[in-house]
Amino acid sequence: MKSFDYIRAESLSDASKAMGDGAQLIAGGTNLLDLMKLQIMSPDRVIDITRLPGLSDVAPYKDGVKIGALVSNSDLAADPKIKALYPVLTRAIVAGASGQIRNKASTGGNLLQRTRCPYFYDTSMACNKRAPGTGCSAHGGAGRMLAILGTSDDCMAAHPSDMAVALRALEAHVEITSANGETREVGLDTLYRLPGDRPDLETTLAEGEIITAVILPAPVKGSVQSYRKVRDRASYAFALVSVAAVVTMDGDKIDTASLAFGGVGVRPWKDAQVDALLHGQTPDQALFAKAADRLLAQAKPHPEAEFKRPLVKRALIAALREATGLAPATAGTDKTRDAV
Amino acid sequence: MTDTFKMDEAQPRLLDETRQGVIGTPMDRPEGKLKVSGRAPYAAEIALDGMVHGVLVRATITRGQITAIDETSIHDTPGLLGVFHGEHFVRNPAQGMAAESPEQPGTRIDYHGQPIALVVAKTFEAARDGAHKLKISYKPDDSVDVDPQTASNVVSKDDDAVIIGDVDSAMARADASVDLQFTTPGQVAAAMEPHAAIAQWQGDQLLLHGSLQMLRFNKRELADAVGIDPENVRILSPYIGGGFGSKLGIGAEAVSAALASRALGCPVRVVMARQTVFDAVLRRTETSQRVRFAATKEGKLTAIAHDDTVSNLSDEGFAEPVSTASQFLYGAENMHFLQKVAQIHRTPAGSVRAPGEAVGMLAFEAGLDELAEKLDICPVQLRLNNLPERHPATDQAFSARALAQALREGAQQFGWSERQPTASRREGDWYIGMGMASAARSNMLVPSAARVTLEADRIVVETDMTDIGTGSYAILGQIAAEMLGLPTEKVVVRLGDTDLPGASGSGGSFGASSAGSAVYLAAKKLREELAHSLGCAAEELTLQDGMARGANHEKSFAELLPNPIMAEGAIEGGKTADEYFSAGFGAHFCEVAVHAWTGETRVRRMLGVFGMGRVLNEKTARSQAVGGMIWGVGAALTEELSHDPRTGHIVSRDLANYHVPAHADIPRQMDVVFLEERDDQANPMQTKGIGELGISGAGAAVVNAIHNACGVRIYDFPATPDKVIAGLEALGR
């Protein structure tokens, strides 16, 4: 591990000012420390934000809820408001990592966790994300866990977060605070860049900007929400594919559907066309298959990730069958309550 | 020297006569509390004055030469003490029982990930930074095979082939036959404790705190690697956080620590990072296997063939004995077993828990299931129909073989008769199915010695045997307590020190029987001495709770033993091993649920019924059996090394990417039944190996259950969701 300075920030402006060349924020540290030990990330300065005041609450905000960036994954998943009104978020969080890791992991850190592409992790191999301009070893390499949507010639790394997939289905925003104390709110599609030819640039955060909160819009009344994660073992593994769904029905037709996908995208994936295709339709298997085909229209899988096409299609069908009432709900599918 | 007992004939079942009543009981492991409270020091946890830290550097080319190691590239590393490499450096761990140094290739690189240097600094963090930054120049050799499927050098082991009759013509004539191709991926032991060593020199004496399974051999391996007399080496390895074969032989951590410590004159600690354990410790080979069965329509096998290809570096002698159990489980007039070894440049292969059976039986027992389906015969019945009278390849008699009983009892206890036709049982979106497979693992006896001292109120057992988490401390104490008539709390067991009498070490499931027999024989001598002092014949003697009785005499140990008495016992295999074939046998039964949409498999319950000779400790034996079955689940469903197709190096090189089963993968209902059995030909205690029988065949029961559930056959292990849905789609499901 490279030597580094450790700074404990007492205030947001402290933290912002200490940022810049070679500095990294640290929250739970469950991702950053692993990467530092392997010298995949080697910051000169680590700024501990865990003592910052006011970032650890889940509180009502406008019609929805504001989640402080330091709220732990465990606390967020267990929050009564979240469980009742945004159950897909709870389901997604508890489908990730382990109990111990979720106790340490923060909301902000979870959003900004780095990819699990094995070539990003292996400093003996070329990787444009880790070492810009060196090339992408995943081309012609092992590629089972790679993304199939949003990829570029320079990078196919999948975004690993489960929580962020649920947040996309919930159309959440992040609150970003800059060095001079100004805040802005952006959607996750704006927060995350596509890799293009600069896969090392993962977000649109400017220097000195810190994620201070995640903002959930008003709960979708009467919705059924579902998180379906498929992985190589029953627990403690990253998604091969995952589907987050927030669905409302109008009689026996789908009124609204908001779907997001994990394991398949370079960022937590959402496709408005897929949602639009489902709107107003009578749910059946053929419709769901059509939605999946729409999702996959632009997919460019590495040969070893080709299976993600049929798998995400089948996972989508399984999730929507339950969310639309075609099949009885099992663990992972919940009806939202009207109040906490 | 002690006289060595040779196992030339069956011995009286003394442990059925003794009175202390502790043998076989589910005694807790005496060191268990130390382990769960962090007070059992593992190799890396010994704190020595002036100790410094070394971190291994790996090769980042697959094949070629090192042309320069530029030490100046890290001269600014704080507290840097040196960079060590050169002729003594070892390429990989020694294979089990090598008793000599593993390959020392000098500047030659044979695989990507090979340990080539050690950076030593005052702090671990600085050493790790130095190891990361050290600049190495190479002259790569671009002609390199890394894939066994396309390797140009494939050696056919014709001399070891077993060929009986004519399989091809039997296949052509048969009422039913299957000819199937399977692959299994490379696997790793993934012991919880990474490989670690602390070396310390006093003059020309080397003391190594290591994490090693076979000290008697390791001492000679280390001495040979470092270039000193074995008499000058002492290894301590009292606690080991799992081995599973990965710590059979001395490896780069121990040798490099010894070299650096000698040069620096202070203790050096080397702990492998988890990624280094993947890169530089022997893996289990990937395999491709062809399984053929032919049978009459009544379900009598007429041909059995199991041919395989494994891989290794060209100069590593080890080849996973894939078809071992296939050669003796069932009989047929025509048999064919031929192995090929692809010579490739990947992390070399060696023994991982149940080498051979662990992967061979996946394919073999899955193939038999497919034959049963073709014949429309119950898979249990098909197996019962074909049990051979004698070992088909060697013509030895079987010693104790509980296979038929295990199959019958297992089927009955599991509720096998409830099994439904393929893909006919559904619960919501889940297909439910049952599968079964036989279990078999050959049994061995390895030379072992032990010393036992009896005092009035205490027994001391001493041997260089190791406890890799399996329960050696417990069972050796139980044997001594039972034989000498004291409660187990009165026994002190000292293990893991090369200064003590040399035992088999832990490997091949032979540790308990081999080291245990040595303890038994030493204790038996002490019983003879006690009988003599008491004035009775040894056969008349009973010992219990510190009292000796016989021929109308009764005396306490305090009266009989003014001074402690001591004896050494030693054993080696003899004639029984020529005349009889000894193996553990059993049967696995499994129920799974397979998700109709996503292809996820969940094991719902499992039952293993085993005949493994006398059980020395019901609890540690059960843990071994259940642990083995869990490994079977891993092999069937989750565990897979993936290799880069260009460099051959292991891509899934940490425990987030190499998936051993998590708790959620293992059902609460993992039942184990031990059949009452004594193997008189195995050793004087009538025990057999336990540690590897549970894995052998278990994974096949899982995939056979997948087939019964949803109709999908898995030929390419493990059965991850992508493969199951491919099968479902092929069936139009």
Ligand SMILES: Cc1cc2nc3c(=O)[nH]c(=O)nc-3n(C[C@H](O)[C@H](O)[C@H](O)COP(=O)(O)OP(=O)(O)OC[C@H]3O[C@@H](n4cnc5c(N)ncnc54)[C@H](O)[C@@H]3O)c2cc1C
């Ligand atoms: C073995 C293992 C398995 C895992 N499995 C899963 C899984 O299945 N699914 C899943 O979703 N996740 C999984 N994770 C990842 C885990 O969710 C993340 O490690 C965790 O959420 C990161 O949060 P943290 O607070 O510890 O982040 P840190 O490690 O502290 O930080 C991560 C990054 O975020 C930046 N950062 C942190 N806070 C802020 C902020 N407020 N503003 C701006 N930047 C910030 C840091 O600078 C750093 O670059 C797993 C992790 C491990 C180790």
